[in-house]
Every structure is written in structure tokens, then in C-alpha cells.
Amino acid sequence: KHSSAFGSQHHELEYLNLSFLESRCNRNRLDFFGKYIQQEILEPLGIFDMHIGNSLVSDRFWNESRYYQLRYTTHSEAYDGSGETVPALYGGYDMKLLGAAGGWLASPTELMKFILAIDGDSSVTQILSKNTIEEMTTPDKKVHRTLGWGGTDDDGNLWRTGSLTGTNALVIKRKSGLTWIVILNSSGTHQKSIPYYILKAMEQGIDSVRKWPDIDLFTYKKMDSATPLETGLVN
Numbered sequence: 001k002h003s004s005a006f007g008s009q010h011h012e013l014e015y016l017n018l019s020f021l022e023s024r025c026n027r028n029r030l031d032f033f034g035k036y037i038q039q040e041i042l043e044p045l046g047i048f049d050m051h052i053g054n055s056l057v058s059d060r061f062w063n064e065s066r067y068y069q070l071r072y073t074t075h076s077e078a079y080d081g082s083g084e085t086v087p088a089l090y091g092g093y094d095m096k097l098l099g100a101a102g103g104w105l106a107s108p109t110e111l112m113k114f115i116l117a118i119d120g121d122s123s124v125t126q127i128l129s130k131n132t133i134e135e136m137t138t139p140d141k142k143v144h145r146t147l148g149w150g151g152t153d154d155d156g157n158l159w160r161t162g163s164l165t166g167t168n169a170l171v172i173k174r175k176s177g178l179t180w181i182v183i184l185n186s187s188g189t190h191q192k193s194i195p196y197y198i199l200k201a202m203e204q205g206i207d208s209v210r211k212w213p214d215i216d217l218f219t220y221k222k223m224d225s226a227t228p229l230e231t232g233l234v235n
Contacts (some may be wrong), residue, residue, distance in 0.1 A: 027161040033099065041127060046218065053095040055079055064105065067166030068186040078175050087189075089166030102164060109180045113170070113218065115181070118148075119158070120171050126164065161195045170195045172202070180206065 034052040046068050054060060067089045076092040078084040086092055095103040106114070114122045122135040128136075136147040137158060146152055150160040156175035163169065168184040168191070182198050 003069055031096075040113070041093065042110075045108045045113050045117050045125070045127070047106075050104060050106040052099060052103045052108050053090055055093060055095045057090045061105065065185045069166050069187060087165075089164070090169070091162060102162070108183050111169075111183070112179065112181050115173070115179055121178065163191060165193075168198075170198045172199070178206070233234045 031075075038047075038050065039219070042048070051061065053064075056068065060066070069087065069089050075085050076088045078086045078091045079097075079209050080123070084091075093103075116135075117127045118133065120126065120130070120137070126133070134211060135154060136149060139146055139152060146158070148160070149158045158173040160171040161169065166185065166187050167181075170182050171179070172181075173179045180202055182202060184194070184198075187192065206218040
């Protein structure tokens with residue numbers, strides 16, 4: 001379904017194809033799939049802490065935040081077939097099976113590294129061909145949809161939303177080249193509206209910056225303690 005430009009998105013064909021393939025894989029092969037992506041795609045980009053997530057709070061990674069939902073919201077039957085009723089955010093989804101359809105776990109920094117590697121910016125190493133990137137970012141004339149990205153506008157800005165119970169995410173790539181990401185570890189009653197609120201707040205803040213720091217934090221190692229970090233000047 002696709003309810004709105006910044007609303008919930010679910011690429012049903014992609015999900016069904018993935019489920020069909022992964023249902024024929026045992027858990028060891030699913031783990032191999034994740035490790036292959038890490039070693040062959042992510043690590044060469046400097047991404048070393050991006051994983052397929054786990055379903056239970058007891059299995060969360062040591063540096064993974066907790067997720068929150070309103071007390072009276074979604075509960076579901078546990079993914080493991082036990083018949084137990086659980087909060088949807090912990091035990092309602094089989095994260096291993098979701099895989100590429102929403103099962104990956106990443107920090108905003110590492111997600112940013114990945115986005116920069118597929119957005120067509122020649123100043124950063126790209127893992128996709130120019131033709132593939134153009135195909136992904138050019139709306140289909142019939143359904144007015146992009147591939148991978150949630151959508152684009154007449155100015156060439158790109159966006160992508162994402163959410164499962166207990167999470168919200170928004171990625172924006174401006175035509176100017178500036179890209180920003182917000183990831184939240186909670187969800188609420190107005191889930192579909194949250195990306196709009198994020199967008200409004202972030203764009204107001206970004207537009208107020210007159211000068212950005214001239215430093216690449218992806219390659220930053222250590223700064224002389226006597227040299228202060230130059231910060232952006234705001235109006």
C-alpha cells in the first residue's frame with residue numbers, strides 16, 4: 001500500500017518475492033546472506049556495525065536502543081508460532097525473515113554512509129551504475145513511483161520513509177546535495193503524520209544554517225584539543 005508521499009510504504013511485490021525465496025532458506029543460509037552483504041558491500045564502504053536485527057528484546061545488540069510504543073497500541077501473535085500475544089515491536093515480527101524488506105539495523109551515521117553510496121554523487125564511491133541510479137530516481141510514468149526511494153518531486157529532491165511498530169525513519173536528499181536522516185525509536189497514534197513533523201522541523205533548522213563546518217566527520221580521527229571544532233553559524 002502507499003497512502004501518501006510521506007506515509008507508510010510497503011512494496012508488496014518485493015516483499016512477496018523476498019519471502020518466497022527466504023522461506024526456502026534455513027536460518028543458517030539467512031545468516032550467510034547477512035554476512036555476505038556485510039563483507040562484500042557494507043564493509044568496503046566503511047560500514048562495520050549494520051546487521052539484520054533480532055525479534056526479541058533479550059536478543060538485541062549491545063549498542064541497540066530499546067523501542068517504545070503506546071501502552072494501549074498494537075499487540076500481535078508471536079512470530080514463532082507459540083500462540084503467545086506479545087507487543088508487536090518485540091516478538092511480532094520475524095526480523096530475520098524480513099531481511100531486505102525491513103529487517104536491517106543501522107545507526108543514522110552508517111545509514112548515511114550507505115545512502116551516499118547509492119545517490120549518484122560522484123564525489124563519493126558509488127556501488128550502483130549511473131543507469132541504475134537514474135532508473136531508481138526517475139518516476140515511472142504510469143504509477144509515478146520511484147524504485148527504492150519513496151518518491152521525488154519536480155525539483156529533484158528524493159525521500160524515503162520507513163516504519164515498524166516502535167520505529168520511524170526519514171531520509172531526505174536535497175537537489176543541492178545535502179542529505180539528512182532522522183531515526184526514532186518510538187511510534188505513536190499518528191504514525192503516518194510523524195514524517196511530516198520531522199520534515200518541517202529539520203528543514204527549518206537546516207535553512208537557518210549560514211555556514212556548515214568544513215570537516216568530513218566520516219574520515220575524522222582525532223582533533224588537537226587546542227583546536228575547537230568549528231560549528232555552523234545560525235541566524
